[in-house]
Amino acid sequence: MTATTAAGANPTADFGDVRAEFYALLSGCGVYDLGWRAKIVLTGSDRVRWLNGMISNNVRDLATGHGVYAFLLNAQGHIQADLYVFQRGNSLLVDTERSQREKALQLFDHYIIADDVEVKDVSDQLTALGLTGPGSRKVLERAGILAPDLGYLQFADATWNNASITVLHAGEEAKDSWQIWIAPGHIRALWDSLVKAGARPSGTSALNLFRIARGIPQFGQDIRERDLPQETGQMRALSFTKGCYLGQEIVERIRSRGAVHRQFGAFAVAGPLPEPGTKMHAEGKEVGEITSGAVLPLPGGDRAVALGYLRREAVGKELHAGAAKLTPTQTPIQ
CATH class of the missing domain: 2.40.30.110 (Aminomethyltransferase beta-barrel domains)
Structure with a gap:
């Protein structure tokens, strides 16, 4: 895990062979640092109702152990951040890029008025590694991590080497894609174990090639703050049945018009x-x-x-x- 911080905020661009790292993601198993993602926890009795009125997807009907992809919009319907929301029972966990963290926290703070909602940035307490490729499940099992039969954005808590972990099936664009959430103090041991089990270290250069091959837009690069949700093609981020939320009027107007x-x-x-x-x-x-x-x-x-x-x-x-x-x-x- 050379040239990577403990929490992975500045992950490695490559490990010496970008082509081989890209091939591993396509046809083997690549392991990569996800410390560039931020984690925000929402608690309080109003958390579900409040967040459901803030983002473009349905949190109200989200079962424990499930997640959704969503946009955070402004009143004009322009995308301010993209994020994942996971229902953990007593809390909601929001996962977004660290580059979007401050904008998300500012918007959250601005719109919490008299709501019983507490927002806590836990990015320095919880980090993650990702695995992608058809060999990922076998690598996890060889490393002593059971890869349960989970649907897209479903997760399960487990224990590995006396450390609490969360196993997330992250693969809609790549069905064989997983994330392991873990405390930063255990990240090096987990990385070494996955590499020993057959995963190839893959840097951000290979990951960028992989996302372009999959046609996945990246916030800040392909999704800008002037873009509208339907323009991005990411319909998985939208619910048209959940009711009102910030920017919903513009999204609904585009839907009724039929095209962008x-x-x-x-x-x-x-x-x-x-x-x-x-x-x-x-x-x-x-x-x-x-x-x-x-x-x-x-x-x-x-x-x-x-x-x-x-x-x-x-x-x-x-x-x-x-x-x-x-x-x-x-x-x-x-």
Whole structure:
């Protein structure tokens, strides 16, 4: 776990072979540091009702041991943060990127008026490792961790080497994906055990390749504070039956209209890979913007792929970004 802090706030970019690390995530088992995620605990008798009125997904009907992905919006419907919420029975646990933590805490504090809700940042008390790849379950079992039969975003508490852990099935985009939440003091021993059991250490560079291959937008890179939920394509973050929440009026207006003006997607690149921020053009008009891109070192050969937003009227037209030609493509790309 070289060059990684105890709580993993500054994880390693790579472990010497990004291609091999990427392959492990695709076809073996890669282990990676999730200390760059923040953990926030909500307690108090009003916590469920209050948070349900703050975020875009349904917390009210969330069973213990289950989680949801959601957006935190402003009153204009623009995305301020993306996060996961987990029902732990006596509390709710919010998981978001550390870069979004302060914004989330500020919004939480602003909207707690006379509600019985206490918000506590526990990021320095709880960290996590992730495992992705078809060999992940076997690696967990060889390390002495039972991987229970859990659905997407379901979790179970357990004990490992006298340490309390939580095993989370984190794989919608990658079905063979798990997280182990654990106190920072035990993270090194857990890392070593998983590597010994067959997991390949994988850094943030390989993880970025993996998310681009899966077409997953990242907050701060592909999802900006000016973007609207439906533009991102992340419909899993929205509930249209839960009732009112911050920004809900805009989300409902878009739903009733039936479409957004632009949509996030993946594009095969022929030519030089365009930088993030490069505009897309069709028939001489600006029709979109690149937000991410990478040359994916796939087993069948390298493929250049970009992610970005394309205006609806440009669908089906010949697209260019800089000197490259773009073709919409389906994800995942393998």
